[in-house]
Amino acid sequence: MMKRHVKRYLGKVLPTVLAAPVLVTLLPASAQAATHSMDGKNPVSAECSGDAATVKRALIGTSSWTLGAIELRYSVKCHTAWARITLSEDVWGKAQVVRNSDGKSYNCTKLSYSASLGSYTCYTAMVYDKDPLSSYAEGWSQYDNVSLHSKTPSY
Secondary structure (H helix, E strand, O other), rough: OHHHHHHHHHHHHHHHHHHHHHHHHHOOOOOOOOOOOOOOOOOOOOOOOOOEEEEEEEEEEEEOOOEEEEEEEEOOOOOOEEEEEEEOOOOEEEEEEEOOOOOEEEEOOOOOOEEOEEEEEOOOOOOOOOOOHHHHHHHHEOOOEEEEEEEEOOO
């Protein structure tokens, strides 16, 4: 009699216990992303852009022409990174910064003309990126029915 109760109990509990690791594995990276105090902040209003430098850069275009670039910007003062896209034409574009350790990401799609850069540009919110953390930038655009994508190395 006792064996039957144990078997019935295990028959109900065991599938739930075995499924638990699968459910954790299926959570999207953003649900597991860490949150640091500088994550999601604007680099200008957070006063991190003053010492910013472009630490990684990749061209956006084809083998025969270049439309612009995607840049990974970094602030030593704030230990943060963000993406900036610059395009020579007034076309759709998207920039995204991604932190490697947890997939935390931010993007921008509203490009505006910058006279100081001489191009159409937008920049993302920041991710905290102090060593040993690292991030990369990705950029997308479409020009004359050609889809373009580029990605910087990590920094």
